[in-house]
Amino acid sequence: MTFFIVASAIKVFVVFNLILVGVALLTLLERRVCAWMQDRLGPNRVGPQGILQPAADGLKNFLKEETSPAMADKALFTLAPLVSFVPALLTFGVIPFASPLPTPWGVVPMVVADLPIGFLYILAISSLGVYGIVLAGWASNNKYALLGGLRASAQMISYEIALGMSTVAVLLLAGNVTLSRVIAQQQHAHAWFIVPLTLSFVIFFVSALAETNRLPFDLPEAEAELIAGYHTEYSSMKFSMFYIAEYSNMVTASALMATLFFGGWDIPFTSWDSTGDPSVAKTVLTLIAFGLKTFVFLFTFIWVRWTLPRFRYDQLMALGWKVLLPLVLLYITVLAVAIWFLRMQLDWDYGPAMAYTLGGLNLILLVALVWWLDRGRIISGSVAEEAA
């Protein structure tokens, strides 16, 4: 028991700090990648290649004046950044990030809390994040902040549905919501869920962009329309907390995508990492594998942000309710039938054969989807009917 408490405390401490450092470096990465994409160099002055820029930014934020609008609701105004900040960090708690680590006192699973409810917990906690944003918009007593908050609530609730639904497909295949079990299944079958659940991943990715309020879905901030959206009235560390929350949501979303669809900490094309006794080398290498997968998604987030323009509000809602939701429902139906057929009629277990069969099905569905999207009917700007 003592061992469990000590080990958990250490894991909490390490993971918390790693995420905060990761978030700090992510802000730098964002700025530098943005610069590179615009043929610039980006911040490279503070420390080698600008590596200390986040530290300088953090220090600056501590020293900034803390403003509090006269007509704001003081209590909620102070509470909002916390409500946004805490769930963003909490969600990472259930994601396994490496293979178990052997210590002289016993084997430590490399996950802060391997909750049996797994990604249900993530869905529950990440939905709380929207409260922080809405409260911030409301408490600021500023019309732009309020509009940002309203948009955030509508957007996040809409896309939560598609996000949750796309994980149902994972649930159908894995039969379990515990993330360590989901990873184990992908490892033993040597087939990551991206193969049998390609479309689910696509939907999950789009919804994750919307959930984390990243471009092209950053309507809650929409600086061209709403100044800075819900955090217009915030300064100093309160603003910083919103910023950290946004980026740690990004980290969690990326880690979740890596876990659900790309085998988590599994090293591809080898079973060495998941069989046999745990060792330090395995832990380190799987941690690197997990880090790389997460990094790829983080980079994609940044890449998308500096490529795509922002959606109009009606386009956002149309995409969420008229495209993603029916699509994901249809997909789950098709997939459930396919899985039922393979499991019950042909008596298959999840393995490469089943994965690639379902992969073929996904490929057909994906091609059909792309063909349909490409008709220009979906988000094609405001194209009016040709006048008769």
Next chain:
Amino acid sequence: MAIGVKVMKRPTQQTSYLRATLKGMALTFSHLLRPKVTMQYPEEKSSKDWTLSSRWRGTHRMLTDEQGRAKCVACGLCPQICPANCIKLVPGEDEAGHRYPLIYEIDEFRCIFCGYCQEVCPEEAIHVGVHYENSEYSRDRFVYDLERLTAQTHPVSTLWDPSDPKGE
């Protein structure tokens, strides 16, 4: 749709959001790997693509003769032509009858850097310089006196392009 807005009927390949997205992603990624155009200012002040023009009109410089005296003969043409009225000149004369400026001050805050003083100067004494790093700790340091003007070492402006003197 709003009244009277004409909407072009475009072919699918131009209206497809999906294709536009992929194309955009490819474009941004290709830019990621291209050479950067940033000039890192304090270290590099010019690059092969960009240098300060030789016609640049910056803070002034007074040229000197072989004895190190200012070439100025205090004829008074530069304060006369100066549209910003920023040159203060008090003429003096030595025993040999040579005129020289007793006081020659240019208020660089008032100056509009038109370069007329250089154009009008018969002795090629006062020049605008190819120079732009002028920061100071106090405002009064921006009134340049004769000593400071002669002490400047930066290159002087050509005012016109030497290869195209008539501006054709």
